[in-house]
Amino acid sequence: MSTDETILWEESFLMTKEDYIDYSQEKSRMMTPKINMILLRIFGILAVCGGVIAMIYGSSEFWIKASFILLILIGFYLLSYYEVIVPVMVRNRAVRIYEFYQRSMVSQTIRLYADRIEVMSEDRKLRLMKKKIYGIREGKNSWILFYDRENFCYVPKRILDESRFSYFEELADEKKQNDFNKISERGAE
Amino acid sequence: MTDSIYNELIAAFENEVSEEEYAEAFRIYDLRCGASRGREWKASVFFVIILGSLFFMMTVGFDIRQILTPGVLLLIGGYLCIHYLFLLPAKAKKRGRMIYQSSALLSETKKFRISRDCLSYKNKWEYLKRYNSELTDCIETEELFVLIGGLENRLIVIRKKGLQEQTVEKLSEHFARELSGKYRRKR
Structure with a gap:
């Protein structure tokens, strides 16, 4: 297969702790089905409202009131689970994993071609033809290139100059038209 | 080299690797370090919550004014027990299949x-x-x-x-x- 060998852009970077935390947070968001988040919010609201109503109209016995307070706390826990608790857990885990692998971390080089993207390091080389990329998503600090439903390459925005954003934006538009990348809007199914 | x-x-x-083999490997991966990890002890925690809630409800004679919280705990515990024991492992294999089908690299x-x-x-x-x-x-x-x-x-x-x-x-x-x-x- 003939390929275009003109390198449009090339940059090397070493993944920092913040990059890896951001990568882990993005992965966690990808893995969370939207329906789970919605259901947990609904149950959380029901638990809080139910607990408040029960406190007002229910029995005034101490232990019964305490159980209603517990219900309200459970409701707040459910409401904050995906917004606060999971991001904190993911962040702490990411820090531990990064510190474990830090000494063996190697820099990566990203090369953009007209027809493909190459990611290279000492222990890995990946050649992603544009048509084989499963999807692409723009995160707050990164571009995420999916080579299947769940595995992706992380490209931090900090290494890209603004002129390179258009490459990824065009790729994102292309993938949307091809009906890929619905996960970028829906989250995991 | x-x-x-x-x-x-x-x-x-x-x-x-075929799709079925990858799906089986993904199920094993999920049991070791994915969402299914430790599913037995997680399910047993929720089972204990179910038993505790049932016991409380029995002691108050299933009085509707007093069983709201244990009732909610019973429902949540019951769902999560079933989720960890049965739904998660089945989902893991299905996820493995979907990853394989979506990937241009895994079948090479x-x-x-x-x-x-x-x-x-x-x-x-x-x-x-x-x-x-x-x-x-x-x-x-x-x-x-x-x-x-x-x-x-x-x-x-x-x-x-x-x-x-x-x-x-x-x-x-x-x-x-x-x-x-x-x-x-x-x-």
């Missing part, structure tokens, strides 16, 4: 080189090298070797079918010796 005595070549072979034939210190594979799209120290788990089943590790917690699957019996034995011995505490054999 030249192999010195310090990094002796154990085996070199070509290997490819890979050329593996297993050395004393590391393993590597390559095909026309990808080259990956993992040192033994980066691997966190190696699970051997009747049909597969499932290797997990690296910063991305990557899954590497080696199918036994198509390999010579001698190669399979060498791989089994090698992983058991070099990965000792991380190696498990599932029958």
Whole structure:
């Protein structure tokens, strides 16, 4: 297969702790089905409202009131689970994993071609033809290139100059038209 | 790549994995370090919550004004018990299939080189090298070797079918010796 060998852009970077935390947070968001988040919010609201109503109209016995307070706390826990608790857990885990692998971390080089993207390091080389990329998503600090439903390459925005954003934006538009990348809007199914 | 005595070549072979095999490997990966990890003890915690709630409801004679909280705990505990014990493992295999179907890389034939210190594979799209120290788990089943590790917690699957019996034995011995505490054999 003939390929275009003109390198449009090339940059090397070493993944920092913040990059890896951001990568882990993005992965966690990808893995969370939207329906789970919605259901947990609904149950959380029901638990809080139910607990408040029960406190007002229910029995005034101490232990019964305490159980209603517990219900309200459970409701707040459910409401904050995906917004606060999971991001904190993911962040702490990411820090531990990064510190474990830090000494063996190697820099990566990203090369953009007209027809493909190459990611290279000492222990890995990946050649992603544009048509084989499963999807692409723009995160707050990164571009995420999916080579299947769940595995992706992380490209931090900090290494890209603004002129390179258009490459990824065009790729994102292309993938949307091809009906890929619905996960970028829906989250995991 | 030249192999010195310090990094002796154990085996070199070509290997490819089918959708069903990848799905099974993904189920094992999920049990070891995914959402299904520790599902038995998590389910047992929720089972205890169910029993506690039932007991409380019985002691108050199922008085509707007093069983709101234990009732909610019973429902949540019941759902999560079923979720961890039955729904998650079934979902894991389905997820594995969907990942395989969505990937242009997983179905490609890979050329593996297993050395004393590391393993590597390559095909026309990808080259990956993992040192033994980066691997966190190696699970051997009747049909597969499932290797997990690296910063991305990557899954590497080696199918036994198509390999010579001698190669399979060498791989089994090698992983058991070099990965000792991380190696498990599932029958």
